[in-house]
Amino acid sequence: MNAPRRPSRRGSLTGSIVLLTTAVAAVAVVLTGLFAWRVIRTNAENQEREQLSRQAEVLARTPPLASWILDRQERIAGADDIxxxxxxxxxxxxxxxAATVEDKGRRTLLSGKTLSTTARLDGREVLVEGAPTPTGGGLVLTQPMSAVDQATDRMRGSLVLPLGLGLTGAALAGALLARRLARPLVSAARTAHRLSEGERGLTVPAEGPAEVAELAGALNTLDAALTHSEDRQREFLLSVSHEIRTPLTTVRGYAEALADEVVTGDEVPEAGRILRGEIERLERFVGDLLALARLEADDFRLDTDEVDLDALVAEAAQAWSARCSRLDVDFRVERPARPLPVITDGFRVRQLVDGLAENALRVTPAGKPLVLAVRADGPGALLEVRDGGPGLTDDDIAVAFERGALTDRYRGVRPVGSGLGLAIAHRLTTRLGGTITASGRAPEGGARFTVRLPSHPMAPYTPRTLP
Structure with missing residues (x-):
């Protein structure tokens, strides 16, 4: 046997964010350092030149002082080697x-302009700054480039601390950001795991950034939806068990009576009719369950072709007129009596019409009308089933297409079926690319169910689970 595969280990979000922010900060620090490294050298040289230039201007304004210094062959400031x-x-x-003053520099000073350049003196590179004198000549000061190097080193040394502090601050900021993001995400993940294990009534705090808060809200909504769906499924299963238990109890009772010869003679045919009725009831219920399951399947098949809905309704009217006549229900049909073509599955449309008519006939009292209508509706068509029954309230309409909702509500009050008919009608209409709506009061006094069908083939259907 192969050993079970373990999920691959991945780094935490906190570690990833800290690593990412630190890496971004490190790149920023390196780029800033490289740029500043070059700029500092330029700034240091400019500062030294500016200072040397000011000294040259001061001495140029006092030629006797400059001549005295020259006669003594002294440097201006010994420590700076000027x-x-x-x-x-x-x-x-x-x-x-004198060796640093070339012909070009001499002409510049004699023309009354300042001089700023670089030269070599005694084998060393020096800064050269000159200023014209009032008497028509000029004065030149030189300073070794080593002074610029020293100033550069001082300034670059002072750059290390702030760059280091920036990198540390970025890492700390990344850690704080990661904590702020990861904590609600971890909480949401734990809640999702608990939901998957069957816990309900959980609440995720809506904290952190908007996206994280939206995730928390989605999980809270999912929890509420799962709770509602499971409650409806539980109620539906209870309804199914009730619907199955009643005929099974009847079948078992008569079977035991027949086996024990309690029912004999002329009572046997009547017992057989009762058994057959209960078995047919079970068959209808199981058939509805299977139909609902098939409608939820991804591979549910539709055979689309051009269908004349006027002819389809006329054919259905013949069958339902006879059934309504046996129950003394006033059946009526409303159709244009001319072709009404749409591209759809005629078999499924007939199944939909029969299901709605069956539902209406169940609640229509003797002497009251049941109407099957069809008419054009823009490019498509509209089917209606109206009855003279007790109708539906606004609360009924809100849950009319949920499995077993009306059956649970009206069991023992009015005739009810398996509770799946309207749910099947809703799914079947959706599969056909149409819409179905319910109205509480039709002109005949009862309920009205309206189906709108498109005139062209439907887009692919994505099944979804109703409560």
Whole structure:
């Protein structure tokens, strides 16, 4: 024997959300760090240039101070290793940083413009900033690029902490979000498992985001629907057991009487008629149950063709006129007396008409009318069965097509059948692509059932379970 397969292990939603938010934050941190890494270098260089340029402008405004520094061959600020070059009005360049002033730079300063460039001095790369002097020359200051590197390192070092805090904060936010999402989902999943195990009357708190709250609402609605459906099924089974038990009890009683020779002689034919009637009653009930089951099946077959509903109703009227006459019921037929073609299954339409007529005849008293009508309804057709019986209340109409609803309500009050006839009519009409409605008061005083059939073949039917 093969060992039972175990369900594949999957990570939790909480872990997935935390991992996802952390990964997104990590990518954001890396991209931000790479961008900032380059920008910091540029900003550090700009800051050093700006500071060096301001110093050059100050010295350029005081040529005697610049000349004194030049004569002493001193650096401006020893720690920063800033060196000076002086461009005289004649174009000569003097000072420790003279090697950084090229012809282009000298012409720029002599024309009264500032100088900002990069050069090499004593084998090192340096920043070069120059400003024109009031006497017509210019003053140039240089600073090693190592100062920019030091400033860059300081600024990049200060970037690590906020990036780390951002990554940690994203992970914490992901954990909080995951907890907020996962907790109601776990609660909903537990409720769904309990519903599958048969528990009812459960409530899922509608908390969390709108989608999660909608899921909770759907489960609560499902719980209510399952409860209602199971209650109706339980009532239906009780009704079925009652319908079957009564004729079975009668059949068993007469069978025992015949076996014990309690019924003899002239009483035997009467007992046989009673037994046959009860058996026929059982057959009708079982037949209704089978018909209802077939209508719920996915492979229920329909043979569609062009059907003349006027001719179909005329044929049905002949059969029902005779049955109504035996019960002294005034049968009437209303039809256009001209072809009324629709694309449908004629056998199933006749089955539908017979079922509604059977239901109407059961409750129609002697002397009252029963009407079978057909007429055009736009591109399709409309069938009606009306009776002169007690009719239906608004509450009756609301449950008329539920299995056994009217039978349970009126058992012992008026003649009732198996309780499946109207449920079968509803499903059969749906299979035919039409609609069926009930009205409590027809012109004849009783109930009216109206079936609207389309003129063309039906779309595929999706079975559903009625309460």
């Amino acid at each position: 060196q000076l070059a002086l461009v005289r009005p004649s174009g000569t360049v003097d000072g420790p940083a």
